[in-house]
Amino acid sequence: MRPCCGRPNCRGPAGRPDVTDTNRRDILKGAAALGAVLTLPVRLEAAARGPAGDQPALNAFIRLPATGGAVFQCPYAEMGQGIYTGVAQILADELDIPFEHIRVEHAPTAEAYRLLEFAPGVPKIRVTGGSFSTRSCYAALRAAAASARRMLVQAAAAQWGVPEADCVAELGVVRHPATARHTAYAALTARAAALPVAEPILKPANQLRYIGKPMKRLDTGAKINGSAQFGIDTRVPGMVYAAVKHCPVFGGEALSFDDSILSSSRHILAVEKIPGGIAVVADSFHRAKKALADVKVAWSDSPLAGFSSTEFAERLRARLDEAGETAESIGDAPAALAGAARSLSADYQLPFLAHATMEPPNCTADVSADRAEIWIGNQMVDLVVALVQGATGLPAERIIVHTPFLGGGFGRRVAFTDQVIPAVLLSKKLAKPVKLIFTREEDIQHDFYRPMTAVKLRAGFDAQRAPVAWHFTIAGDGPGRNGNPGFVGKLDESVFGGLNKQPYALAHKRVDYVYEPIPIPVGYWRSVENSGNAFCKECFIDEMAAAAGLDEVQFRRNLLADAPRFLAVLERVAGLSNWRSARYSAPDGSIRALGVALHEAFGSIVGEVAEVSIKEGAAVVHRVWAVVDCGSVVNPAQIEVQLQSAIVFGLSAALRGEIVIEKGAVRQGNFTDYPIVGMSDMPVVEVAIIESGAPLGGIGEAGTPPIAPAVVNALAKLTGSRIRSLPLSTHHLVTI
Amino acid sequence: MPAYEISINGRSRRVDVEADTPLLWVIRDTLGLCGTKFGCGVGACGACTVLLDGQAQRTCILPIAALGATSRITTIEGLAGDGHSHAVQRAWSELDVPQCGYCQSGQIMAAVALLRELPKPTPQDVRRRMTNLCRCGTYQRIHAAVLRAAELSRPGGPA
Numbered sequence A: 001m002r003p004c005c006g007r008p009n010c011r012g013p014a015g016r017p018d019v020t021d022t023n024r025r026d027i028l029k030g031a032a033a034l035g036a037v038l039t040l041p042v043r044l045e046a047a048a049r050g051p052a053g054d055q056p057a058l059n060a061f062i063r064l065p066a067t068g069g070a071v072f073q074c075p076y077a078e079m080g081q082g083i084y085t086g087v088a089q090i091l092a093d094e095l096d097i098p099f100e101h102i103r104v105e106h107a108p109t110a111e112a113y114r115l116l117e118f119a120p121g122v123p124k125i126r127v128t129g130g131s132f133s134t135r136s137c138y139a140a141l142r143a144a145a146a147s148a149r150r151m152l153v154q155a156a157a158a159q160w161g162v163p164e165a166d167c168v169a170e171l172g173v174v175r176h177p178a179t180a181r182h183t184a185y186a187a188l189t190a191r192a193a194a195l196p197v198a199e200p201i202l203k204p205a206n207q208l209r210y211i212g213k214p215m216k217r218l219d220t221g222a223k224i225n226g227s228a229q230f231g232i233d234t235r236v237p238g239m240v241y242a243a244v245k246h247c248p249v250f251g252g253e254a255l256s257f258d259d260s261i262l263s264s265s266r267h268i269l270a271v272e273k274i275p276g277g278i279a280v281v282a283d284s285f286h287r288a289k290k291a292l293a294d295v296k297v298a299w300s301d302s303p304l305a306g307f308s309s310t311e312f313a314e315r316l317r318a319r320l321d322e323a324g325e326t327a328e329s330i331g332d333a334p335a336a337l338a339g340a341a342r343s344l345s346a347d348y349q350l351p352f353l354a355h356a357t358m359e360p361p362n363c364t365a366d367v368s369a370d371r372a373e374i375w376i377g378n379q380m381v382d383l384v385v386a387l388v389q390g391a392t393g394l395p396a397e398r399i400i401v402h403t404p405f406l407g408g409g410f411g412r413r414v415a416f417t418d419q420v421i422p423a424v425l426l427s428k429k430l431a432k433p434v435k436l437i438f439t440r441e442e443d444i445q446h447d448f449y450r451p452m453t454a455v456k457l458r459a460g461f462d463a464q465r466a467p468v469a470w471h472f473t474i475a476g477d478g479p480g481r482n483g484n485p486g487f488v489g490k491l492d493e494s495v496f497g498g499l500n501k502q503p504y505a506l507a508h509k510r511v512d513y514v515y516e517p518i519p520i521p522v523g524y525w526r527s528v529e530n531s532g533n534a535f536c537k538e539c540f541i542d543e544m545a546a547a548a549g550l551d552e553v554q555f556r557r558n559l560l561a562d563a564p565r566f567l568a569v570l571e572r573v574a575g576l577s578n579w580r581s582a583r584y585s586a587p588d589g590s591i592r593a594l595g596v597a598l599h600e601a602f603g604s605i606v607g608e609v610a611e612v613s614i615k616e617g618a619a620v621v622h623r624v625w626a627v628v629d630c631g632s633v634v635n636p637a638q639i640e641v642q643l644q645s646a647i648v649f650g651l652s653a654a655l656r657g658e659i660v661i662e663k664g665a666v667r668q669g670n671f672t673d674y675p676i677v678g679m680s681d682m683p684v685v686e687v688a689i690i691e692s693g694a695p696l697g698g699i700g701e702a703g704t705p706p707i708a709p710a711v712v713n714a715l716a717k718l719t720g721s722r723i724r725s726l727p728l729s730t731h732h733l734v735t736i
Numbered sequence B: 001m002p003a004y005e006i007s008i009n010g011r012s013r014r015v016d017v018e019a020d021t022p023l024l025w026v027i028r029d030t031l032g033l034c035g036t037k038f039g040c041g042v043g044a045c046g047a048c049t050v051l052l053d054g055q056a057q058r059t060c061i062l063p064i065a066a067l068g069a070t071s072r073i074t075t076i077e078g079l080a081g082d083g084h085s086h087a088v089q090r091a092w093s094e095l096d097v098p099q100c101g102y103c104q105s106g107q108i109m110a111a112v113a114l115l116r117e118l119p120k121p122t123p124q125d126v127r128r129r130m131t132n133l134c135r136c137g138t139y140q141r142i143h144a145a146v147l148r149a150a151e152l153s154r155p156g157g158p159a
């Protein structure tokens, strides 16, 4: 097997077109930062003109059709996070146009929409992820809309022969109050578009109508009447359907297969090898899927045929005493620990996880000799273009990618090589549009998994039982390096992020990283490394509190005196939950306990308290209180539901999420054995928002990390013992 | 290949498909009604839920041959009558329930069936009986919206 992308475990086949051009490398280099980078220099680039369309464009983001209203180009995909609505709020406010008159589209591929700049000199990229959507475009969109508004005013002023300063723009109309004249934006667009791009003058905060308000989502109507278009709903005239089966063992290929079904049914159009597997193409998906089940395939050997996740977990734990690379060192933690009056050490472990987006992976491709058109719900449209370029040799301008609504993203839809490449190759070969759909089993068994990790956490206390030092060692691998040709250096923050840079004031802190390559595909999973590391760190903080003999909130409070934003979140969530450290009896007779956790990720600080009891050996989470400081707010209603969403996502993982690999193959295959939280085990989540005025933080992911430790910290009070691995379903729980 | 007459959203349609074709794929691929979704194919998630004679039915596990000759199917596209949205859709809109939206057609159809059977569900009823999965975790709003829809559809209830 010849690797095609530089990752040691590349599933790409010999014969698959290599896509290693600088374009892709740059894109991936940017993607490496998805989990970790928090500072984001965004330049105000209002000047970028949009691609020429049928309506005059005032800039890349705004078109004003002659029929009225506005069409906004959103640089990011709508995957549930509400970005279309957020973008509309920002643009409508600065453009000063009624919110109801807006339509939002996913912007085409163009330089103007690459807004993420991770380091000076590194080309900017466009990714829907890293909880960057709102914060990365906020400044650029406000500037673009303010500039457009000014051009409309200038156009009206010129028409009336009055000074620009005497005119005002309001709700889609420019007025000249002195003469009571007014003109709708739509009538000014052509003139305005001919003007030089105007310097933006932003509105003062007290004139904002939509930003900061709980505006309702723009996509709700389409999502409740069945008309919302997802990638899987694509219908193209003449389209045929592909079902795929990858080698059950990672790293295997189809050596040969029997294609006798081809001649036995006129509905079956092709049986083809694809990277890592085979595909059947038929005139309906059901026929393709059924025929595929009957195709006998001889699979190649794979070096991963012996891979076992249980053994890999042991291998990771065995490396936790190695020195590794130092990711953070403050003071001299090893010396402080050696001299501590009392010390504590614990090993934690986290499993592989699948994304299981509700919409299974899919891609529709219509490829001919001189053009390619692709429909795919994706979080990185430029990378789709680069892949299609590599597979077809077509120039970028002959490739059109449509990004419909995403039926969930969570990081799965940054990884789409496995859908795009086979769909393109099949379409090219058959000279027909092909819609390729993964079954749920293919999705669960051939995902890009949240990596397994093991972490050793050590702490030292002085004679008064005050904490003086900690030393964490994490072993594993992450999506930042794994499979990423753009990765440089040894320190992969997508592994240890969330263990370093912690606000707790200890004189000596150290984080070490032992690199143990993971040979199966790994990827970005909602909140990336934070999901696992917050669990280890915040559970260990509770262990430290116990060792210090303190209430868990008080213990954290003592260490956060110099971190006022964290302290404020902690105090607020403690207040909301009516915090008490001791367990108690609930009116229904159950014994319950509260657990707390606090974590910063993607520029937002989230504190959560979970109320938990145990029933029939399993955890029941009754209520969760969540407080977020995300700096400032664009839409408080969307923040609330994103927090709820992130908590349910993290709870599914904490309670039951586990991908087990035996003999190189994933054991789970559907929601039956990879269960997610349903309504009956959904806690009531109460959310509060703190607007501290800090830079805008991300919202889609920050709620996930604290939930697992909050639940497990509560459980420790019920079971009297510490759980240091997830999911909880692998532990039998008993209240003592 | 057998031909089947089916009644869907008040219209009669003839489809030529194999007897074992799940109703889901007939609805989506043969009839082009893509509001009904594929999520798991094994009856575990509810994304494919439609009304079959007023009852919630997961269509990914229902072969077309198993349909009764007089069965009436309603999909999300056929839920609103005469351009008026259904009370459940109105409640969904009021509470702005969907996130990614992929599961929502199925959730709405399941809620419609639940309210037909239990016009005044208790909060506990809703928790127990709404079993469709939502990976975005919109459960809290779904829960509130089902109770709100019950209010909206009560005779003399809020208009």
Ligand code: FES
Binding pocket: B037, B038, B039, B040, B041, B042, B043, B044, B045, B046, B047, B048, B049, B058, B059, B060, B061
């Ligand atoms: S697709 Fe039918 S229940 Fe999941």
Ligand code: FES
Binding pocket: A080, A358, A407, A408, B098, B099, B100, B101, B102, B103, B104, B133, B134, B135, B136, B137, B138
């Ligand atoms: S709204 Fe996304 S799966 Fe339910």
